Structures are given as C-alpha cells and as structure tokens.
Amino acid sequence: MAVASFKLQFSYIKSQSNFRPALSKYCSRSGRIKCAATTPRKSYNITLLPGDGIGPEVISVAKNVLNLAGSLEGIEFSFNEMPVGGAALDLIGVPLPEETLTVAKQSDAVLLGAIGGYKWDKNEKHLKPETGLLQLREGLGVFANLRPATVLPQLVESSTLKKEVAEGVDLMVVRELTGGIYFGKPRGFDTNEKGQEIGYNTEVYSAFEIDRIARVAFEIARKRNGKLCSVDKANVLEASMLWRKIITALASEFPDVELSHMYVDNAAMQLVRNPKQFDTIVTNNIFGDILSDEASMITGSIGMLPSASLGSSGPGLFEPIHGSAPDIAGQDKANPLATMLSAAMLLKYGLGEENAATRIEMAVLDTLDRGFRTGDIHSFGHKLVGCKEIGEEVMKSVDSGAGYTN
Numbered sequence: 001m002a003v004a005s006f007k008l009q010f011s012y013i014k015s016q017s018n019f020r021p022a023l024s025k026y027c028s029r030s031g032r033i034k035c036a037a038t039t040p041r042k043s044y045n046i047t048l049l050p051g052d053g054i055g056p057e058v059i060s061v062a063k064n065v066l067n068l069a070g071s072l073e074g075i076e077f078s079f080n081e082m083p084v085g086g087a088a089l090d091l092i093g094v095p096l097p098e099e100t101l102t103v104a105k106q107s108d109a110v111l112l113g114a115i116g117g118y119k120w121d122k123n124e125k126h127l128k129p130e131t132g133l134l135q136l137r138e139g140l141g142v143f144a145n146l147r148p149a150t151v152l153p154q155l156v157e158s159s160t161l162k163k164e165v166a167e168g169v170d171l172m173v174v175r176e177l178t179g180g181i182y183f184g185k186p187r188g189f190d191t192n193e194k195g196q197e198i199g200y201n202t203e204v205y206s207a208f209e210i211d212r213i214a215r216v217a218f219e220i221a222r223k224r225n226g227k228l229c230s231v232d233k234a235n236v237l238e239a240s241m242l243w244r245k246i247i248t249a250l251a252s253e254f255p256d257v258e259l260s261h262m263y264v265d266n267a268a269m270q271l272v273r274n275p276k277q278f279d280t281i282v283t284n285n286i287f288g289d290i291l292s293d294e295a296s297m298i299t300g301s302i303g304m305l306p307s308a309s310l311g312s313s314g315p316g317l318f319e320p321i322h323g324s325a326p327d328i329a330g331q332d333k334a335n336p337l338a339t340m341l342s343a344a345m346l347l348k349y350g351l352g353e354e355n356a357a358t359r360i361e362m363a364v365l366d367t368l369d370r371g372f373r374t375g376d377i378h379s380f381g382h383k384l385v386g387c388k389e390i391g392e393e394v395m396k397s398v399d400s401g402a403g404y405t406n
C-alpha cells in the first residue's frame with residue numbers, strides 16, 4: 001500500500017500543523033512552555049547522548065537518518081556527542097557530567113538513546129545512570145513529556161492485543177516529567193521506631209506544576225480529538241486530590257475539550273480492554289512512566305514509541321521511551337524506529353522543521369511497507385533484519401522520498 005495513503009497514521013503528527021501555532025498562542029499568553037524556533041534557521045547544534053546498552057546502536061542510525069532528512073531540506077547539523085548515564089560514570093565518575101549539561105543547554109535540541117545497565121544497578125542512588133537522566137530532565141526544565149502511541153496498520157499484527165482492539169489506536173500520553181514522587185522530598189533510607197530499615201519517597205505536586213502540565217495537555221487535546229482523560233489516584237492520594245481539583249477548575253478555560261477523570265488502576269485495565277476510548281491522557285510522572293510503557297505494547301513494541309520533552313525555555317529533550325535493553329545490547333537486534341521517530345519529533349517540536357520531520361516519518365512507514373522488521377515487531381511473511389539494516393532501509397526511503405509530498 002502506498003505510503004502517502006498512510007500520511008495520517010501518526011495523528012500526533014497530523015495534529016502538528018495545528019498544534020504548533022496553538023502552542024505559540026499558548027506560549028505568548030502564559031510564557032510557560034517553549035515554542036520551537038520562531039525564526040527559521042538552517043543550521044542547528046544537536047547534542048547527542050547515546051548512553052548505554054542499545055543507546056549507541058539506535059542513536060548511530062537515527063543520527064544518519066536525521067542528517068539525510070535535514071540535508072534534503074537544506075538543513076545542516078553539527079553534532080556534539082556527550083557522555084551520560086553509565087558511560088559517563090565509567091568515563092568521569094558521575095552520571096551527568098557538568099559539561100554534558102552545559103553543552104546540552106547550549107544546543108538547539110538534545111537526542112538521547114537510553115541509559116542504564118546491570119553493571120551499575122547496585123550503585124548508590126547518586127551514582128546510578130538513572131539519576132543522570134533525572135538530573136538532565138530537571139536541568140533542562142523539560143516538564144512536559146509527550147508520548148504518542150499510534151498503532152500503524154503495518155504493525156497491527158505485531159500487537160499482542162486482538163486486531164479489533166488494537167487497530168486504529170492513536171493516543172497521546174502527556175506525562176508530567178520533573179515533579180511528583182521522582183523528585184519529592186523527604187526521601188531516603190532510615191530506621192523506624194521498631195529499628196527496621198525503611199525506604200521512603202514523597203509524592204508531591206504544587207498547584208503551579210499541575211496547572212502548567214494541564215494547560216499543555218488541554219492544548220494538545222484541543223488539537224487532536226478534543227478528549228482529555230486525566231489519570232490519578234484521587235481516591236487515595238492527597239497529591240492526586242489536588243491534581244483533580246486543579247484540572248477540573250481549568251476545564252472551564254477549554255470548553256471545547258471534553259474532560260474525564262480516571263483512577264490509574266482502572267486506566268491500566270481500560271488501556272488493554274478498549275484503548276480506542278482514549279485520545280489524550282494527562283498524568284503524573286510515575287503513572288505516565290508506567291502507562292506509556294503499557295500503551296507502547298498496544299502498538300507492537302516498546303521499540304516503536306518516541307517521546308518529546310519540552311520546557312518553558314531552552315532546548316527540548318527527545319528520546320525513545322524504551323531503556324537500554326541490556327538483554328539485546330551489542331547484538332544488532334534493537335529496533336531503532338522509536339529513536340528515528342524521536343528525531344522526527346525533534347525536528348518538528350524542537351526546531352520547527354516540519355518538512356524534514358515528515359520525511360523521516362514517511363520513510364519509516366515506507367520501510368515497514370516494504371516488509372522490513374526488527375525482531376520485536378517481526379511477524380510471518382516479513383523480512384527479519386537487524387538495527388543497522390533497517391537503518392539502511394530507512395535511509396533508502398528518505399533518499400528516494402517515498403511517500404513524501406510537500
């Protein structure tokens with residue numbers, strides 16, 4: 001089937017032509033979320049953070065695709081590759097070196113692979129690769145994490161859900177990324193009154209943090225299908241009670257958006273029961289982490305889901321939602337499509353280069369149309385290839401402009 005006919009498959013993409021001006025309107029009103037570059041430029045500095053495990057493998061092919069799609073649109077990139085996570089621990093002794101954060105902050109956008117691995121799992125908290133990633137998100141101030149989950153017609157068979165359940169699923173998880181239990185204090189280890197060891201964390205949200213992520217989510221829902229589901233645990237947690245109160249109060253500013261609320265346990269169940277009921281989901285940091293992994297599997301594989309993390313100023317951070325996959329690292333088995341689609345989000349949300357982004361998206365669809373699959377999305381009758389080969393196939397599709405009509 002022709003790629004062009006699938007141009008609307010990524011509805012988060014479809015909505016972008018409307019989304020960006022809407023975001024700009026939002027920016028000028030509240031000044032709380034970064035707008036992509038307003039003055040078109042043709043030369044950008046990109047910080048590449050390959051990280052650990054399959055991170056370097058997926059970044060290597062995504063970088064080539066980004067470069068080629070950019071060059072076809074007259075865009076030049078200069079890449080600065082910096083260490084983060086376990087790679088930085090091994091090299092410098094900390095999971096986020098100061099220089100990495102400085103270079104990232106000075107760039108136009110940041111593309112990250114993944115961090116983490118068995119080697120560092122027993123490290124103290126401040127020496128864990130994951131701590132480096134959280135410091136990076138905090139340091140860049142990227143509070144809004146957009147995780148689109150779209151079931152592509154080519155991959156319906158790769159979903160573990162029945163065809164009729166998975167087909168046509170197209171949702172966006174808007175995850176709050178710099179607050180909640182990930183960052184809340186007090187936290188730590190101690191001993192209780194019985195002399196037993198304890199570990200504790202704090203789920204805390206200010207009205208300000210809820211308001212700013214909710215505004216982003218309402219704007220996104222408005223430009224998609226006008227449905228926003230706020231997921232919380234307001235039957236138990238005070239932080240969720242405030243979350244629900246603030247979001248409910250905000251709804252009057254968005255009369256065109258149909259707001260609903262759902263407890264997270266029910267949402268987890270509903271996502272596999274009837275995922276098509278969801279359009280845009282807004283939720284806190286930890287629920288968003290879990291629900292987006294769950295949503296990824298509806299689409300066939302966690303190796304398909306990209307993400308964009310945006311703040312009120314400075315560069316955005318773009319990364320696949322998967323981890324470093326130590327079980328397949330170094331074996332050329334990783335699916336790099338999530339990272340390529342993250343590169344497309346970088347072009348679109350981070351730089352305002354919609355045409356180059358569309359070139360990548362269409363090339364991914366064309367490659368799938370031509371039957372190429374990595375192991376995680378492979379099904380009968382398709383060509384099983386590795387990370388490098390599917391990367392080369394996507395490059396061919398970008399080069400030929402298959403499915404791309406400007």
Ligand SMILES: NC(=O)c1ccc[n+]([C@@H]2O[C@H](COP(=O)([O-])OP(=O)(O)OC[C@H]3O[C@@H](n4cnc5c(N)ncnc54)[C@H](O)[C@@H]3O)[C@@H](O)[C@H]2O)c1
Pocket residue numbers: 054113114115116117118130133302303304319320321322323324325326327328333334335336338376
């Ligand atoms: N953003 C990040 O960098 C990030 C996200 C999640 C986990 N992690 C870290 O990654 C490490 C491993 O975590 P995990 O195993 O829980 O999650 P994971 O996402 O790395 O892997 C889960 C499963 O999905 C598979 N998988 C993941 N990405 C894939 C891809 N692109 N292609 C094919 N298969 C893929 C893996 O092989 C594995 O079986 C941990 O150290 C964790 O902290 C990092």
Ligand SMILES: CC(C)[C@H](C(=O)O)[C@@H](O)C(=O)O
Pocket residue numbers: 116130133134289321323
């Ligand atoms: C590695 C970890 C810190 C991270 C998170 O929990 O946010 C990961 O699961 C993700 O979703 O990017």
